[in-house]
Amino acid sequence: MINCFSEGDAQALAPRYTWLCCIQVALLCLVIGVAAIVVDAVSTELDLHSVAGLLWLLAPILLLLLVFAAVSARAKRYSLSEHHMSFYSGVLFQQVAVQPFTRLQHIEITRGPLERALGLATLKLFSAGGAQHTLAIPGLPMADAEQLRGAILGSKGLTDEQ
Amino acid sequence: MSSEWQRLSPVAVIYFAVRGLMHLLNTYAVVIAAVIAASQFGFSAQQIAVYVVLAVVLLLLGSLLYYLNFAYIQEPGRFLIRHGIFSKNRTELPFGKIQNVSVKQPFYYRPFNLVVLSMDSAGSSSREVALAALSREKAELIQGTIAQFNERQEEGAAQAQTACEGGVADAPEPSLLLTRSTFDVVLHGLAHNRAWFLLAVATPLLAQMDRPLQQMVEALGLDASDFLAHASMLVLAGLALLCVLGFVFLMSLLSVAGAVLALADLKLYYDRGTYKRTSGLLNRYETQVKKSRVQTLRYQQSWLDLVAKRLNMVLEPFAVATVAENQNMMQKILLPSISHSQFCDLARHLYADFDFNSVNFSGVSRLYLLRAMVFLVLPATLAAAVLAAHSDSWRFLTPVVVAITLAGAMILRWRRLGVGTGGRYVVVRRGFIGREYFCFAAHKAQQVKIRQSLFLQRRGLATLEIVLASRTLTVPLIDQAHALRIAEQCLRASELSKRSWM
Numbered sequence: 001m002i003n004c005f006s007e008g009d010a011q012a013l014a015p016r017y018t019w020l021c022c023i024q025v026a027l028l029c030l031v032i033g034v035a036a037i038v039v040d041a042v043s044t045e046l047d048l049h050s051v052a053g054l055l056w057l058l059a060p061i062l063l064l065l066l067v068f069a070a071v072s073a074r075a076k077r078y079s080l081s082e083h084h085m086s087f088y089s090g091v092l093f094q095q096v097a098v099q100p101f102t103r104l105q106h107i108e109i110t111r112g113p114l115e116r117a118l119g120l121a122t123l124k125l126f127s128a129g130g131a132q133h134t135l136a137i138p139g140l141p142m143a144d145a146e147q148l149r150g151a152i153l154g155s156k157g158l159t160d161e162q
Numbered sequence: 163m164s165s166e167w168q169r170l171s172p173v174a175v176i177y178f179a180v181r182g183l184m185h186l187l188n189t190y191a192v193v194i195a196a197v198i199a200a201s202q203f204g205f206s207a208q209q210i211a212v213y214v215v216l217a218v219v220l221l222l223l224g225s226l227l228y229y230l231n232f233a234y235i236q237e238p239g240r241f242l243i244r245h246g247i248f249s250k251n252r253t254e255l256p257f258g259k260i261q262n263v264s265v266k267q268p269f270y271y272r273p274f275n276l277v278v279l280s281m282d283s284a285g286s287s288s289r290e291v292a293l294a295a296l297s298r299e300k301a302e303l304i305q306g307t308i309a310q311f312n313e314r315q316e317e318g319a320a321q322a323q324t325a326c327e328g329g330v331a332d333a334p335e336p337s338l339l340l341t342r343s344t345f346d347v348v349l350h351g352l353a354h355n356r357a358w359f360l361l362a363v364a365t366p367l368l369a370q371m372d373r374p375l376q377q378m379v380e381a382l383g384l385d386a387s388d389f390l391a392h393a394s395m396l397v398l399a400g401l402a403l404l405c406v407l408g409f410v411f412l413m414s415l416l417s418v419a420g421a422v423l424a425l426a427d428l429k430l431y432y433d434r435g436t437y438k439r440t441s442g443l444l445n446r447y448e449t450q451v452k453k454s455r456v457q458t459l460r461y462q463q464s465w466l467d468l469v470a471k472r473l474n475m476v477l478e479p480f481a482v483a484t485v486a487e488n489q490n491m492m493q494k495i496l497l498p499s500i501s502h503s504q505f506c507d508l509a510r511h512l513y514a515d516f517d518f519n520s521v522n523f524s525g526v527s528r529l530y531l532l533r534a535m536v537f538l539v540l541p542a543t544l545a546a547a548v549l550a551a552h553s554d555s556w557r558f559l560t561p562v563v564v565a566i567t568l569a570g571a572m573i574l575r576w577r578r579l580g581v582g583t584g585g586r587y588v589v590v591r592r593g594f595i596g597r598e599y600f601c602f603a604a605h606k607a608q609q610v611k612i613r614q615s616l617f618l619q620r621r622g623l624a625t626l627e628i629v630l631a632s633r634t635l636t637v638p639l640i641d642q643a644h645a646l647r648i649a650e651q652c653l654r655a656s657e658l659s660k661r662s663w664m
Binding site for chain 1: 609614629
């Protein structure tokens with residue numbers, strides 16, 4: 001683990017988030033699998049052998065992706081301090097991103113359909129660094145996300161700036 | 163300041179027409195497609211003329227429609243602008259959000275003494291708004307109103323800031339900081355070739371030149387094919403070299419012409435907390451950037467600059483992502499072809515306690531080279547070997563040349579990579595043959611990232627990434643403790659400084 005910014009007290013994401021990631025991967029594989037079968041059926045005669053062959057090929061890949069998704073989800077953690085929010089991610093390539101509150105432009109809570117179904121939300125912290133550097137903390141129970149947002153908005157870091 | 167929608171002067175139609183044409187020409191794809199289409203279909207001169215006239219008429223019509231639909235109201239503290247032919251857009255531009263106000267005078271407005279006032283805003287939904295064909299007095303009045311409004315808003319913060327900066331006291335008169343001679347601008351044009359895109363347009367035309375060239379050569383009584391068949395390798399190589407040199411010379415001339423058009427008679431002023439640069443031969447451009455809004459200072463030196471012992475300095479405010487590329491260029495202030503000592507002086511003018519020469523740099527780990535070898539040089543060499551396998555003479559030469567070139571390039575890059583700190587400032591270094599430095603005050607950091615693979619962890623190395631409002635700076639493979647120190651310096655400065663990053 002990267003031992004900086006005291007990762008010791010970092011919070012893991014909700015266990016349901018792991019399920020969310022796995023479901024997303026499974027859905028993606030399903031879509032690709034169906035597309036492959038359709039292409040196969042259209043190009044040659046629909047042959048049960050080729051469909052079975054395709055499934056045999058996809059199954060271990062799907063398994064690998066699911067394992068990887070689960071492990072990455074478990075590796076994500078966040079840590080809220082008085083002045084900044086840190087987000088840890090990555091399994092083989094670990095990364096920590098730290099967003100100081102004094103540089104926050106605005107905060108958003110977003111919920112996709114899957115997230116809504118599982119009662120989760122993503123907290124997004126926007127700075128002036130551009131869209132690709134938005135600090136996004138996924139897999140938060142809705143209540144936690146709102147509590148975090150309130151805590152950040154009321155934090156010393158922001159009120160001092162004003 | 164009426165509270166009714168005001169239209170611009172009818173002369174603004176010319177500005178909209180020219181702007182429309184520029185947008186069209188900037189989509190190189192369109193120009194290339196048009197040129198290719200024209201050469202493929204073998205239009206006669208008459209047909210081309212008809213199409214050109216048609217295009218011009220359409221352009222003027224579109225500009226007229228746009229002009230009729232354009233109106234603005236200046237209210238205390240903000241602009242309301244109504245524009246758009248099909249989509250009726252209403253843009254609200256509060257003065258506080260206006261990051262940059264520039265006054266341009268295109269050459270076709272000079273006889274009328276009219277100008278174009280351009281304003282762009284910071285923020286996530288930024289647009290550039292241009293009020294065309296205003297009289298110079300009106301434009302300066304609006305500029306003054308905006309400046310006054312913003313000054314009043316930032317009075318308290320600005321006082322605290324100048325006290326902290328402890329640097330240049332704001333003089334009542336605008337002070338001239340820098341001028342560039344025509345020689346400097348020509349050097350810049352030579353060192354930074356802006357004409358390469360013409361290559362894409364020229365290629366189909368060059369393909370057409372084949373037959374007329376042949377005819378010319380025959381007319382001169384030379385038998386070209388015979389000559390080429392019997393000429394020695396040396397002569398052919400010499401001819402090829404001559405052609406390439408001629409082409410490069412032509413490109414350079416064009417680039418110099420472009421540089422002179424844009425940067426002639428360049429002057430940099432400092433006036434009440436704002437840097438202003440005026441330049442331009444036919445069109446007179448003026449760009450302003452508030453001192454407090456500068457995020458990074460860029461020191462840019464290409465290999466040709468290195469030979470001439472010059473560099474370019476760029477004052478970078480926020481990156482405005484949605485604005486088109488060349489409009490973005492006008493927001494940064496580029497100071498071409500200056501000397502190292504001029505850079506240090508200007509840097510000290512911006513950052514009173516920054517001494518560029520005393521920054522201690524540390525380089526990047528040798529692992530960078532190992533990584534480059536494994537992931538770039540080796541695969542590329544193998545690919546080259548495979549491709550050259552059938553050719554007898556090149557079989558060994560090609561992969562060797564590829565390997566040496568890539569490895570050499572990576573070594574040059576590795577030598578330049580580095581990061582250093584000097585007081586409250588951080589400088590990231592990179593480059594190839596020339597050098598590039600990015601200097602910024604630690605408290606301007608928006609976000610800090612550290613990346614470390616398991617492999618690097620064991621070696622105590624990490625990649626540092628600092629996100630600023632103008633750009634993101636990455637320093638790969640530096641000592642982990644050093645990365646942490648710099649990251650913490652930036653975070654502490656951002657969090658604890660009461661200073662606004664703007």
